[in-house]
Amino acid sequence: MLIHIEGSNLPGQEWGQCGQTPGVSGYRNIHIAVQRRDRPSELFGLHPGDALSAHWELEVTARSVDGQWDLRGPYVQGRPGARFIYLSWGTVDDHEVFTMFRRAKLWLDGIDHGVLTAAVDGGLLVGRLGLTDMRGGPLCAAVRPPLIEWSTS
Template sequence: MLVRIEASQLPGRECGQAPGFPGYRNIHVGVQRRDRRQEILGLCPGDAASAVWELEVIATPAETGWDLRGPYVQGRPGGRFVYVSWGVVEGEVFTMFRRAKLWFDGVAPDILDAAVRGGVLVGRLGLTDGRGHPLCAAVRPPLIEWSATSV
């Protein structure tokens, strides 16, 4: 099964200082691999019009529906999520400064069932927070909209 993350409204490649936010330049975003904090899938500049990531996952039956696992899926059964990581790129080096957790517990059971049958779970979200900074912290509906589609 695929999990496709479709992101829009990126905050820009530069975010200035603000209370509690030191400011950063040459901002990029991507999906963090489990247990490999520096391995980022699909690194995209923060001023792109949009970003799309596709993750291969394995869906196995669980007590409460489905358990999703894969190289980019974090957390334990019943608490799975994907990290969208923000960082500064200098040369070939990505230095993370914040990240957002896209929680699978916010996917409605009927949508997850349909995604398993059809092969694709889609999450759509904007990546700029209310202060104009890169989105971070826990992300669940209504910040992300989950749907299912076919391969």
């Protein structure tokens, strides 16, 4: 099965500290990517923070466990019943080195069971979300509906 994540409304390539990180005056050349499970330095689909949109297609397997779907794959994190996908925000320096400063955790437990069953049957699950938070910064922390909309198309 494929999970297709569609991100819109990216926050831009620069972001000030907003009072959250003492000693940090802001971030420049911001990018976002999907983080590989157990390998935070392995990123998939790096997009600049000022892109019009960001898209990722992730191959996953789905199996039924006690009447619930368990999704697994190289970019799916967590244990059964608590699976998620990390979108990592970071800066890219002059040597193309990515340094993460925050993450959004796309919780898979928030997907409606009927939608997930139809996605498993059809082979496609789509997640759509805005990537800028309420204060204008890169979206972070736990992301569940209504911040993300899950569907089969």
